[in-house]
Amino acid sequence: MDKKRKELKVSAIRNGTVIDHIPTEKSFQVINMLNLNESNHQIYFGTGLESKKFGKKGIIKISDKYFADEEISKIALVAPSATLIEIFDYEVRKKESVHLPERVEKIVRCFNPKCVTNIQDVPTNFSVINDHKGQMKLACHYCEKTMAKENIDFF
């Protein structure tokens, strides 16, 4: 595919952020999680796009928006393979893959209903760990339960 035709698929933005290499089935989850459906920014997105790395991928472009670390952590939890590209006046200012933080604070609910964070007014706090099979898990700082990716629920 030549470059021009590829670009046509999702329009270029002047200023803002491109989230690329989202696993195609996670695209809508990323949009919801970042509350993009409620934002006033111009947003372009595509799913099911061809990708050399993934087979199929999703891409989201948000005009005039740059993400804070907390939001980047969220993206990394849902789509660890994603790339974040910051655009200034049509130029790429910064391009980097998202990476999982060591700790995830406040943004994720603990899946244990008996956890103090679900009972008292206590902000959640997890460390990001790998189990013996190499699967990413979140370990609750309070109840010490570990939760698999499927159980991650954002506030």
Place this chain on the structure above:
Amino acid sequence: MKDLKGRSLVSITDYNREEIIHILDMAEDFEKNQRQQILGGHVIASLFFEPSTRTRLSFESAVQYLGGSIIGFASADTTSVRKGESLKDTILTVSNYSDLIVMRNPTDGSARYASEVSPVPIINAGDGANQHPTQCLLDLYSIRKTQGSLDNIHIAMIGDLKYGRTVHSLVQALSLFGATFHFVSPESLKMPSAVKTWVKKAGLEYHQYTDIMDIMPIADILYMTRIQGERFPDPLEYEKVKNSYILENSMLETSKDSMRVLHPLPRVNEITEDVDDNPKAYYFQQAKNGVYVRQAILAAILGLK
């Protein structure tokens, strides 16, 4: 070793190998010389948001052998908690009246949270299904005392390994000492994968069984736990297995002479009474050791030894 003085004890993982050994050494000293008036003039708060008579009395006994005073409540029924006071407010208030707080609470993670808001150290006496580190330390004390050392023992854990909080903590702690683990349970109450990950990451071995007799000749310690019917998704399965995890005296014949049977107590029927007279039964002595260990923890945290 970091100083234990002023530090809360919430989870057994708060202590490293050296700190565990230090507490056990101190407990040994209290076993030799239990009455030491080192806590005179100190006030310990004992906040039991759910009843646990055994643990509460063990702590109260430890405080009193050391000459300290104790204040607090034995259940949440009569306290302001019932009127909806937050845990934070209760802890902040009680910390004004005491040098250290012993807390039992049905909510998972409540002890860690309390230790973060409290200006005085917290000792966790059980936070829901999560941790009960003083139980773990008294188990370690009992193992070391009966086996001579904590290093490289073969421990068999029997019964409800899925929900049994004491066995989870004990696996974490013994992983620091190179144990080999033998997990004996019905299929639906097997050790959770998070605990098995812990063993693997420590570079140690575990084996799983459903028949208690398989481990009898190998085990140095038999750690019994209670199986509760309500834990089974299928009541029929409970009916099938409930008698397979009951220890009777005759079953101990093939075990090592040095083997000892532990149980966190209270037992219901998982160890028959004919085991009690066998010299391999150690569970009542184990409960007695709890007082020495709690004396040691109180003295270490208050910096009195």
